[in-house]
Amino acid sequence: MDKELCGCRVIHQDKVDSARIKELDPDEIEELSQLFKAFADGSRLRILQALAIQEMCVCDLAALLEISESAVSHQLRFLRNLKLVANRREGTILYYRLRDQHVTALLAVALEHLREGQPAIV
Amino acid sequence: MDKELCGCRVIHQDKVDSARIKELDPDEIEELSQLFKAFADGSRLRILQALAIQEMCVCDLAALLEISESAVSHQLRFLRNLKLVANRREGTILYYRLRDQHVTALLAVALEHLREGQPAIV
DNA sequence: TTGCTATATGAGTATCTGTTCATATATTCA
């Protein structure tokens, strides 16, 4: 049922209505924001960018980022849960890799945005 | 094999080296993670998605999201600083819009990733 | 078994973040 808009002013009801119709559902918003959180941290970003080049194991990533292996492992679990990375075992070593090309696609678009930085009039 | 490098174990020095060469510089990593933070919160995500459809003013966005106008204004400042949104004034009303197509591009790739959810063998 | 290595995980903690509240600024109109 309709919740009353508890004192919220609305100037353009038509815009609010049309926006509401096209809104993503709450579950999708939650999943989306979780996905973007993966890229919203320097350590995870560097891990993803490194894995975009080649598969790597936990301790190599730790050496690259100069943070503890535990920290890397925690972040890899985060990325694993989001299905962004996967691993394969070789003896005691786990090699991590990106699961699909979406990671590199997202990074590419984001870098493109950044590099338009100072718009000299587009 | 195992080399001591400031206390960090390294199993594949060659991989670490090649990853280090291709690393983005720290400023770029910082900017990138800031950019992705814009999408890493439900409220901001909903604002961006609404503005992808049409320009909207602060109080309409507040009504749509059912949060305070102050909260929306804070988030819009965040998005403005990242050059993701811009506004135009008409009297006392500020209409916000997306600044370029990168926002929708990022959302599209992210949704594509989500919707491959359960991979039936890729 | 025992020991060693590589990684995973839970708890604790300091920092970060998104909100609300109170107040300030900007524009329009009487």
Added chain:
DNA sequence: TGAATATATGAACAGATACTCATATAGCAA
């Protein structure tokens, strides 16, 4: 001028989060 409206901003606080530390697990080899 002064009131009303729309938005911006600073402070403060609750909740989230990324790290460290200690410990656990898994595989390999003697």
